[in-house]
Amino acid sequence: MEKFTRLTTVAAPLPQENIDTDQIIPARFLKTIQRTGLGKHLFADQRYDEQGNEKPDFVLNKPAYRKAGILITLDNLGCGSSREHAPWALQDFGIRCVIAPSIADIFHSNCFKNGLLPIRLPLDICETLMDDARQGENARLTVDLEKQQIIRPDGETIPFDVDPFWRHNLLEGLDNISQTLLREGEIEQFEQRANRAWIPSTEGENS
Amino acid sequence: MHKPSSPRTLYDKIWDDHVVLTLEDGTCLLYIDRHLLHEVTSPQAFEGLRAAGRPVRRPGATFAVADHNVPTSDRSLPIKDQQSRLQIETLERNVEEFGVPYFPLLSRKQGIAHVVGPEQGISLPGMTIVCGDSHTSTHGALGSLAFGIGTSEVEHVLATQTLLQKRAKNMLVRVEGQIGPGVTAKDIMLAIIGRTGTAGGTGYVIEYAGSAVRALDMAGRMTLCNMSIEAGARAGMVAPDETTFAYVKGRPYAPKGEAFEQAVAYWRSLRSDDGAHYDKEVVLDAAEIKPSLTWGTSPEDVMAIDGLVPSPDETTDPAKAERIRRTLSYMGLEAGQKLAGTPVDAVFIGSCTNSRIEDLRAAAAIVQNRKVVPSVRAMVVPGSGLVRQQAEAEGLDKIFRDAGFEWREAGCSMCLGMNPDKLETQQRCASTSNRNFEGRQGPQGRTHLCSPSMAAAAAVTGTLCDVRELMEGAR
Ligand code: SF4
Numbered sequence A: 001m002e003k004f005t006r007l008t009t010v011a012a013p014l015p016q017e018n019i020d021t022d023q024i025i026p027a028r029f030l031k032t033i034q035r036t037g038l039g040k041h042l043f044a045d046q047r048y049d050e051q052g053n054e055k056p057d058f059v060l061n062k063p064a065y066r067k068a069g070i071l072i073t074l075d076n077l078g079c080g081s082s083r084e085h086a087p088w089a090l091q092d093f094g095i096r097c098v099i100a101p102s103i104a105d106i107f108h109s110n111c112f113k114n115g116l117l118p119i120r121l122p123l124d125i126c127e128t129l130m131d132d133a134r135q136g137e138n139a140r141l142t143v144d145l146e147k148q149q150i151i152r153p154d155g156e157t158i159p160f161d162v163d164p165f166w167r168h169n170l171l172e173g174l175d176n177i178s179q180t181l182l183r184e185g186e187i188e189q190f191e192q193r194a195n196r197a198w199i200p201s202t203e204g205e206n207s
Numbered sequence B: 001m002h003k004p005s006s007p008r009t010l011y012d013k014i015w016d017d018h019v020v021l022t023l024e025d026g027t028c029l030l031y032i033d034r035h036l037l038h039e040v041t042s043p044q045a046f047e048g049l050r051a052a053g054r055p056v057r058r059p060g061a062t063f064a065v066a067d068h069n070v071p072t073s074d075r076s077l078p079i080k081d082q083q084s085r086l087q088i089e090t091l092e093r094n095v096e097e098f099g100v101p102y103f104p105l106l107s108r109k110q111g112i113a114h115v116v117g118p119e120q121g122i123s124l125p126g127m128t129i130v131c132g133d134s135h136t137s138t139h140g141a142l143g144s145l146a147f148g149i150g151t152s153e154v155e156h157v158l159a160t161q162t163l164l165q166k167r168a169k170n171m172l173v174r175v176e177g178q179i180g181p182g183v184t185a186k187d188i189m190l191a192i193i194g195r196t197g198t199a200g201g202t203g204y205v206i207e208y209a210g211s212a213v214r215a216l217d218m219a220g221r222m223t224l225c226n227m228s229i230e231a232g233a234r235a236g237m238v239a240p241d242e243t244t245f246a247y248v249k250g251r252p253y254a255p256k257g258e259a260f261e262q263a264v265a266y267w268r269s270l271r272s273d274d275g276a277h278y279d280k281e282v283v284l285d286a287a288e289i290k291p292s293l294t295w296g297t298s299p300e301d302v303m304a305i306d307g308l309v310p311s312p313d314e315t316t317d318p319a320k321a322e323r324i325r326r327t328l329s330y331m332g333l334e335a336g337q338k339l340a341g342t343p344v345d346a347v348f349i350g351s352c353t354n355s356r357i358e359d360l361r362a363a364a365a366i367v368q369n370r371k372v373v374p375s376v377r378a379m380v381v382p383g384s385g386l387v388r389q390q391a392e393a394e395g396l397d398k399i400f401r402d403a404g405f406e407w408r409e410a411g412c413s414m415c416l417g418m419n420p421d422k423l424e425t426q427q428r429c430a431s432t433s434n435r436n437f438e439g440r441q442g443p444q445g446r447t448h449l450c451s452p453s454m455a456a457a458a459a460v461t462g463t464l465c466d467v468r469e470l471m472e473g474a475r
Helices: A085-093 A105-112 A123-134 A164-172 A176-181 A184-191 B010-016 B043-052 B082-098 B113-120 B134-142 B151-160 B185-196 B218-226 B242-248 B257-268 B318-331 B357-367 B385-393 B396-403 B452-461
Strands: A006-009 A011-014 A070-073 A097-100 A117-120 A141-144 A149-151 A157-159 B019-022 B028-031 B034-037 B062-065 B128-131 B145-148 B162-165 B169-176 B204-209 B235-237 B280-285 B292-294 B302-304 B346-349 B377-380 B428-431 B446-449
Touching: A011 A123, A070 A123, A085 A105, A097 A123, A105 A117, A105 A164, A105 B151, A123 A141, A123 A157, A176 B151, A176 B162, A184 B019, A184 B028, B010 B145, B010 B204, B010 B235, B034 B113, B034 B151, B043 B082, B043 B151, B062 B082, B062 B113, B113 B128, B113 B134, B113 B218, B113 B385, B128 B134, B128 B151, B134 B145, B134 B218, B134 B235, B134 B242, B145 B235, B151 B162, B169 B185, B185 B218, B185 B280, B185 B292, B185 B302, B204 B218, B218 B235, B218 B242, B218 B357, B242 B257, B346 B357, B346 B452, B357 B385, B357 B396, B357 B452, B385 B396, B428 B452
Parallel strands: A011 A070, A070 A097, A097 A117, B034 B062, B034 B128, B128 B145, B169 B204, B169 B280, B204 B235, B346 B377, B346 B428, B428 B446
Antiparallel strands: A006 A141, A141 A149, A149 A157, B019 B028, B028 B162, B292 B302, B292 B446
């Protein structure tokens, strides 16, 4: 996984609530067997008209935000479907950090797994950052994961919380599976517990 | 965090029984008993295993079925959409290569993973169950801890049979009393989401309890748990009881004989202890719940069928007013209008929320001796081939077909419009599915979520309407 330490970039303001993962990437673009190349479908229904032309009003189509690395939204970001295609599409577009007052659970953990930092901050702070972002191209935000703070364009710092487990993983760019496999002995011990004997195998019907 | 001796909830008990180890910061390595796979969220996970040279740790705890992309029309024909075909072929290649049990497309046992799992006894009480699909919460109806995961987690479970997880908070939703005629589990759940909002359950696991929940059959409990994710919760559960045990007994993959008795003895211990702590509690009076549906583009946009669509003027919060305005315009509705009487273009009876035999019986009871209004495209998509077969044995297919419904093969179908079953631009649909997001059933489509009987009523009247008006003695 790609490391995340410190990021200085333009932030795109998208002041909407309940941005579900169907909006982040509609189902018709999930017919892929790869993780890459989904950036062009990010927010497809908001970003393009029926002929496939860009809608100039949508934030990511505006010249100032075409290279945005942060996305700021309102409540309940990433609700709905568990599709990891949502963080893949954000990542492929260039977004490395999302900020919202609340972020749905599955999307939240899917972000961490892809080196994308999700930050939950109170609504008033999100709105302040959204106002910063509205200033456009030169109003860069810095997200410093090591120090757990966001630096506003005027230099003010805003602290944020992040789960220590995921902070460590992101800073080091760790691969969870290899880490877990180091605990194989404990997994095997668990599997041998006697009270699990009733659990049948899915290999062949149990008649 | 509770002490081991203090009273525990159903969730706490299942959680505690699956902790392999706890890391310093409280993150747990949780053992997974069942892992269901489908074609959309698994290809990249298998690709990861292949790249790292890792096997599937326990094929016997894993089960695969294709559902999202499958055609629900004639299955003897090749799948037209190249990409859909590639995804299904990829799943078939992966299950073959990694030795994962699988129901092929032409098996009559094929269907939506969340219908197939319980139907086959692959999902059982007391288990941890995951799938790369948010509606995995459905299986919690059996008294299991079941939740959706992303593709990276799918790969993690395939490789290790575990997941790294933090304990969630406990939320109790208690529904007491008796529901009235024409009111179903779907209406109860819509009422709950209307109350909690779509973010209300974020960070929680919901346990459904109370006399109205106890009175539900397993299909109804699955409808509740299914839409827990629409309330923001990753999992929903109902403590296993006699209804559960009777449902599970004799299912093909369920334990048999002495193993079954042993399992039941354990399952009986899984109810929440008296005095167990819940971080949040919501109580609803079943008698107050009316046949309901959604008017907007978020599952929390719920109203009773005899209510009025909200108006932006009702709120002083400019952001909320703007959202209502935007939603009304998307849905083609006027502020303050009635929904009853609004014409529909399509009716979809199906999805992992409401495609079980009980759902089809409820819909057929309304459709019987009536006809679908000719301007309406109405379809029934059974949740599995076995549900379809059972319905045909009961003559339900004939009732639907004679009325003018399409009678289709099992799959997700118009729930998400990945296969050819889609709404056209601005078509209005009464749908028994779980999501009314913008574009969910097709670009610019307008979805009203409702129960199977309400959807059936919309088909035969051509409008959104109160199902009780079509039920003898209900009013
Ligand atoms: S029926 Fe709909 S909600 Fe259920 S698994 Fe299929 S696409 Fe998802």
